[in-house]
């Protein structure tokens with residue numbers, strides 16, 4: 374038994390099949406013996422009971438291996454940072470359900486990390502890559518472009534700025550260290566003296 378020719382994407386009101394052949398499932402409705410999609414999404418046929426359902430496609434980002442995600446650090450444990458995934462790098466939409474992701478201490482940065490509290494602080498926003506998406510989300514911030522992208526002063530909660538070496542609080546002058554996401558240094562001041570090679 375093969376699927377009828379179901380399109381990849383249907384709009385509300387699109388005809389899916391005859392009610393005498395199929396059962397109307399989730400995301401569909403029946404009208405005068407015909408089954409229609411009730412939402413935007415992908416239709417599926419369940420071969421067991423011949424029901425047709427439509428999986429909503431609202432642009433809800435699924436977290437997948439190798440994705441870049443933005444996450445907030447919620448808790449630092451001895452061996453891992455526990456984060457809430459806020460959005461994926463490929464979608465500006467937030468990830469529903471605020472799934473948890475963890476950065477193991479061995480994946481915080483290249484080389485040995487003595488303590489996660491030396492690299493992250495609770496409330497930091499990090500950009501991380503998904504190492505594993507199921508059953509739990511495991512993240513890495515080890516590669517240079519990954520790590521903390523926004524951090525607040527642990528003393529006064531102002532947003533920290535990148536100083537010459539460490540992060541500096543523009544309000545109270547407190548300096549802090551993080552495993553920062555390194556932005557390509559093309560336009561950065563300092564080393565570039567503008568001389569041709």
Ligand SMILES: [Zn+2]
Nearest residue numbers: 526529542545
């Ligand atoms: Zn401060």
